[in-house]
Amino acid sequence: MTAGTDKSADGPRRRDASATREAILNSAIEAFIRLGYDGAGVREVAGGAGVTAMLVNRYFGSKEQLFAEAVDRSFAPPTVINDDPSDLSERTATRLAARTSPDADDLDPFLLMLRSAANPRAAEIIRAGIEKHVGRRLADILPGPAAAPRAELLLALIAGVWLMRKVIGTPALAGMDQAALTRELRDLMQLLVNAQPATSGGDAAPGAISSSSKCTGFASN
């Protein structure tokens, strides 16, 4: 990509602070997605932007602050959530089940999270980013009570599937029929989107859940 731009090998690049900063940030996002917080070094990030390692710290202060900005930018765009919540399950399920990953860039933040979560500092930054951008907006478009935890459960489901498929690489999920996987995931997410768990204040009130409420007879714990 960026073949036509003046990126490499044709001169040391014109001096432009904001453009350099942008290049470093983009390289950092790509590196953190691919290698995680601990795996991506400052030299790697700098090399991807065509600059020296020291410039990274000069622009962002430290690797941790760079990561914070990368997370903030990476989670800011639509990221799973679109303006249209009606087909959220179908759309997300399709992207999660897609065999090839051509344009699943809106799931890249999940890769960034999955590969950086081991570091406690990074985990805290990610938690803040999710709360700031995704969790809140996702909870807003979810109907019914207790939207926030259901939104996080939705994120958990997406993260788990993406972990198995893209990070761990379990074979059965990759070999599963794509349409069947899409349906399965869509049903799961629909259950989270539509279900209305009993409000925390009242008692369990079993049977209130819409579709799969009285699956097994066993009442609350």
Added chain:
Amino acid sequence: MTAGTDKSADGPRRRDASATREAILNSAIEAFIRLGYDGAGVREVAGGAGVTAMLVNRYFGSKEQLFAEAVDRSFAPPTVINDDPSDLSERTATRLAARTSPDADDLDPFLLMLRSAANPRAAEIIRAGIEKHVGRRLADILPGPAAAPRAELLLALIAGVWLMRKVIGTPALAGMDQAALTRELRDLMQLLVNAQPATSGGDAAPGAISSSSKCTGFASN
């Protein structure tokens, strides 16, 4: 803990190869669960076992081989799967939703996976461990066709929830009513346990969102 045992400070420990090996392996499992593959150093593991770093490599060859053995042992025990598959959803949901983590040690392998997945070598070792122990056994006790991918989806759901709750630490899931969370998770997992996705040949058959209508249908094993 282990106050009564001759673990520390009362002599340099009796020389016993298998016991030392066991101590190193246990310390490694604990360290890998807590810090992940990249985060746990050999010196940390050795210190936890009361030995020197070199002894670790002397017994296990390398850190990677030590990790492989730790994964193999950590995933070997019941690990989520019990001998009784009937209450799998209820039991797992309860453990996932438990506010305090007293005895959720059977979910520790998921922590190990989540915190080590960033490293490609570690991810491959984990994938092999899951395939060898959990995936196969879990697929065996799942009724209906396409059990293997549904088993992995089950693992993905567990991993995702555990990631959000224990690694990232999103607040809404922690604050959610425990009983409600248990029910929500149980319904999700029941959908995966009982659902019979149309065989790859059939079409999508849209509109069958609430496919978990005849939930309790799972008769035999």
Added chain:
DNA sequence: CTGCTATGTCTACGACTGTAGACATGCTTG
């Protein structure tokens, strides 16, 4: 054209990592 400041690079440091060989020690067998 000349000088100044923003922009970028170079060298380097201390800390940490996984790993290797040489050395010391203790248990066990003769």
Added chain:
DNA sequence: CAAGCATGTCTACAGTCGTAGACATAGCAG
């Protein structure tokens, strides 16, 4: 008791990490 081998430790070495200060250069103002 004494020898021998298994068991464990010490020192060390490349390598990488994030970060810091000193130095070089490009681009613009006068």
